[in-house]
């Protein structure tokens with residue numbers, strides 16, 4: 001059996017309405033495009049789904065990671081959806097994640113999120129595809145740690161000999177562009193020291209220590225660092241293999257039973273709980289799944305999980321893995337946390353800290369109210385106060401022509 005590559009590539013190429021959902025025609029278009037690629041033998045199998053306003057293309061093939069054919073197929077699909085559907089229907093932020101004009105062989109760094117894994121298919125190969133909206137790649141840091149390094153989440157770390165030696169985490173520093181390799185359990189505290197800063201250090205891949213097989217892959221593209229301006233949050237995707245010396249499916253999902261706070265809600269500028277969600281409608285014959293909508297304050301941040309059994313590269317599924325009443329409590333708790341933190345309005349920690357607001361229009365807005373040196377002011381307080389009292393209203397800077405994707 002040839003090695004199989006699983007590629008999960010997602011982009012926001014237009015919302016319906018605003019940033020809440022995708023239009024069903026977009027998923028249908030993507031599914032037809034990938035069906036055609038399957039007929040031509042470019043991919044073995046595929047599935048198309050969304051969470052909120054992001055379209056995810058799950059594809060299996062034998063071309064390895066970073067294949068120009070596969071990345072080009074995803075790019076063309078997103079481009080065509082933008083031109084043929086999003087722009088015609090004037091969907092919101094049409095093509096917003098497509099940051100470059102022409103495809104140059106690799107979709108990384110061009111806007112879409114990419115999670116890939118080249119694997120030797122095991123006798124039984126359960127794979128889970130995750131997509132999250134209104135958050136960022138580092139949102140997976142905590143659950144990845146739970147799945148692969150926390151015995152209170154994953155019983156197998158204690159009782160399965162194949163997992164007993166632990167896992168190697170590959171952590172990317174997206175600011176300095178450096179990689180850390182850390183073994184758990186030995187280097188857990190170093191690992192936590194880094195990935196506890198999820199806006200900068202992202203747990204990108206996880207490997208099993210006994211034999212080095214890949215166990216998980218998370219997308220790491222940070223749109224603001226690519227574009228140098230605010231272009232929406234980097235709603236991430238992830239792939240996780242399960243069972244037989246890896247966390248059980250239920251151990252993988254257990255990592256999402258606690259709705260931890262993540263960054264990226266409303267205008268990419270707020271923190272909120274990550275809510276595990278069911279899909280709205282699954283159509284296996286069309287190979288599409290409509291995911292949850294993002295409506296309260298464009299959120300709260302949500303994650304969907306589709307489970308598949310792989311056989312010779314074919315995706316048997318999907319099973320909607322958060323469609324279980326046992327996750328109702330998590331959803332209820334997330335709704336309560338959403339209600340609680342919303343009351344903070346524009347205050348931290350609901351609104352993100354200044355370094356996270358750097359790429360939003362806020363710094364420009366604040367430039368309209370220049371400060372006075374404190375010593376200077378203390379010396380001439382009455383003059384400044386009188387001047388201020390007589391001054392006209394401060395006017396906010398005019399919006400630039402550049403789209404901000406608010």
Ligand SMILES: [Mg+2]
Pocket residue numbers: 012052053054133134235
């Ligand atoms: Mg999105």
